Amino acid sequence: MSTIYILASIPGQGKTTTSVLLSKYLEKEGKKTACLQTEKGFFDVHTYLEAGRYHYSIPLEAAKSREFFEKWLPAGYDAYILEITFPYSPPGSAFIDLFENVNEIVSFELKNKWEEHLRQKVSDHWGPLSDSTGHFSEFLKLFNDRNIKRVHTKTRGRIDGPFVDDNFSLGNPGDFVCDSISPRYTFPKSDKEAIAVGAFPAEYWDIYPDLKWYGFDYASFMQRFRKEDYDLAVIGACMNRNLKFNDRPAGPDIICYQPSVYHDLKRSAYDHGGVGDHRKVTDDFMEVNRRIKKEPAGTPIGKENGVFRGYNNKYWTYRKHHDFDIIKKEGNIVFCNGWILPQYLIRDGYLEVE
Numbered sequence: 001m002s003t004i005y006i007l008a009s010i011p012g013q014g015k016t017t018t019s020v021l022l023s024k025y026l027e028k029e030g031k032k033t034a035c036l037q038t039e040k041g042f043f044d045v046h047t048y049l050e051a052g053r054y055h056y057s058i059p060l061e062a063a064k065s066r067e068f069f070e071k072w073l074p075a076g077y078d079a080y081i082l083e084i085t086f087p088y089s090p091p092g093s094a095f096i097d098l099f100e101n102v103n104e105i106v107s108f109e110l111k112n113k114w115e116e117h118l119r120q121k122v123s124d125h126w127g128p129l130s131d132s133t134g135h136f137s138e139f140l141k142l143f144n145d146r147n148i149k150r151v152h153t154k155t156r157g158r159i160d161g162p163f164v165d166d167n168f169s170l171g172n173p174g175d176f177v178c179d180s181i182s183p184r185y186t187f188p189k190s191d192k193e194a195i196a197v198g199a200f201p202a203e204y205w206d207i208y209p210d211l212k213w214y215g216f217d218y219a220s221f222m223q224r225f226r227k228e229d230y231d232l233a234v235i236g237a238c239m240n241r242n243l244k245f246n247d248r249p250a251g252p253d254i255i256c257y258q259p260s261v262y263h264d265l266k267r268s269a270y271d272h273g274g275v276g277d278h279r280k281v282t283d284d285f286m287e288v289n290r291r292i293k294k295e296p297a298g299t300p301i302g303k304e305n306g307v308f309r310g311y312n313n314k315y316w317t318y319r320k321h322h323d324f325d326i327i328k329k330e331g332n333i334v335f336c337n338g339w340i341l342p343q344y345l346i347r348d349g350y351l352e353v354e
Contacts, residue, residue: 004080004181007151008087008096008143009105010121014153014164015083016044018105020051021170022081031078038084038095039318042237042339046199049213055202057341058082060316061297063094072343073183074206080181088122088139090288090301090308097293101147101177103162108155115140126285126307135285149177188346188353193229197221198236200257203342207353208232218243228252235261250332255342255351259328259335265321282306292316315340 005022007015019035026033034054037044048055054077062072073080086092087102096102110117122136153164155171162175187206194208197218205211214221216238225233228251235245235256245261259265283306291301297316302308310318313326317338327350328335334350345351 001180001182002078002080003178004082004099005176005178006082006084006096006099006102007105008084008092008102010086010088010118010125013105013107015085015105016047017168018151018153018164018170019081019083020048020053021164021168022173022176023053023079025170025173026079026081032076033079033081034074034077036073036080036082038082038091039339042199044083045202046216049202050215057201057203057339058095059341059344060091060094060292060311063091063098063292064294066098069095069098070182070184072185073181074185074187074203075183076186077183079178080183086122086125087143088118088136089126090139090285090292093139093142093289094292096143096146099146099179101149101179102143103149103151103176105151105153108152108159108163111150111152138286147177149175151176185343190353192231192354194232194234195221195224195230196234196236198238198258200234200236200255201339201341204234207342222247225249248333252332253351254333255336255345256333257336257339259321259324259337262333263324263335266323283308310338313338315344 023033062069084092084095087096151162155163155165163171194211197214228249233254237257283302298314300312319326319338324337
């Protein structure tokens, strides 16, 4: 058995910083530690990679049950740290439901007005309908039906309980709460030569142990990309939507997480950190939550004009560009219009591992 620490909150409270600091503390205690995220890995994976952390993305279908979650959880670690963003929403609540002990990350300046701040942020993000119909209150009730440990961030010096101060020091780490977990997933291994650039699912590093990551140095990556002296190239995502590639090698396999480098595509709200069009909040949030928990992956979970419409695909991965397929193969290039994990690509025959 291993331990898992759940860090939950809205964006901007310091979950990623806390996760990195806690992982370093646990490793000093002799525990091999992995950091986990849900779909938000698209934005933060580079932070973990640059900090030398083991990082994995957990797909939405893993929220169905503890058994599903453990089947997706990579084996081989003593401790895991899972970030859950918006735990008071259908996807976040589906994951929270799996655990008894949760660490809620709250900046110290908000400690006396946290629920008021939450309500405002939920309204800003999901639209006023989500609260006027009681959705937020219901999800907050489900969240608080746990053993919640408040972790304050951005403190000015030491306080009682677990905290992260404004010098990025972790305090009282022994006060974090955790659950026990039984990870079951083992990655296939390949001795093929792989290269990558930008933000990409770090699971590729487990599959290709000698993978060369060029960070966000696209100039150096392109020099190597043109040579075609590798077996696989992973073109990761970046925030520059105007980035274009003129070179298109015809030999090696290529996985592309930013289809716009080769195609002219419309931007979606997700590119700016949102989830959908707030003017079209027509989903029944409790029904979305039920479908995540009860229906097979691939079942539409949101209405066609709702904020969850982007998840209506076989991977339950948010489709970044609504005018492009969730996955598309063109010659030797596989375009991933969303954070599609290599496990799915292997399963569906888009990626061969020897």
